Amino acid sequence: MNYKQLIDKLSEQTGNTKTRTKEILGDAVTVLTEQLSDGKGVSIPDLGTFSTKVTEQKKVYNPHYDAYMMVPPKRVVEFSPAAGLKEEVKFLDSGDE
Numbered sequence: 001m002n003y004k005q006l007i008d009k010l011s012e013q014t015g016n017t018k019t020r021t022k023e024i025l026g027d028a029v030t031v032l033t034e035q036l037s038d039g040k041g042v043s044i045p046d047l048g049t050f051s052t053k054v055t056e057q058k059k060v061y062n063p064h065y066d067a068y069m070m071v072p073p074k075r076v077v078e079f080s081p082a083a084g085l086k087e088e089v090k091f092l093d094s095g096d097e
Contacts, residue, residue, distance in 0.1 A: 036077055048081040 001009070011021040032050065035042050041051035057073045 039075070044082075046082055046084050048079055048085055049076050051080070052076065053078055 007018055007022050010016075010025065011018045014021065016024070032042050036052055039052055041049055043049045052075050054075050055071055058071050058090065060071050061067075061070050062069050068095060
């Protein structure tokens with residue numbers, strides 16, 4: 001499902017216009033992004049939890065230059081799905097492959 005299909009489906013299910021649905025989804029993504037960039041987590045029931053963690057500085061080999069280089073620490077986003085979501089996507093139907 002792409003962004004347009006998501007907007008269409010949400011608009012259909014909520015009864016909002018596609019324009020209004022796009023605004024609401026955009027606002028939700030903005031709030032989620034702001035919270036994560038501040039280092040705070042976001043928990044959405046029945047979906048899961050978005051959080052951040054800081055990776056350590058590490059030494060990696062770059063074969064292009066045949067040398068080691070240091071990768072600085074950075075903050076990365078993690079997603080932990082809710083139990084209900086895990087259970088829902090756990091099993092494949094015969095036609096899903």
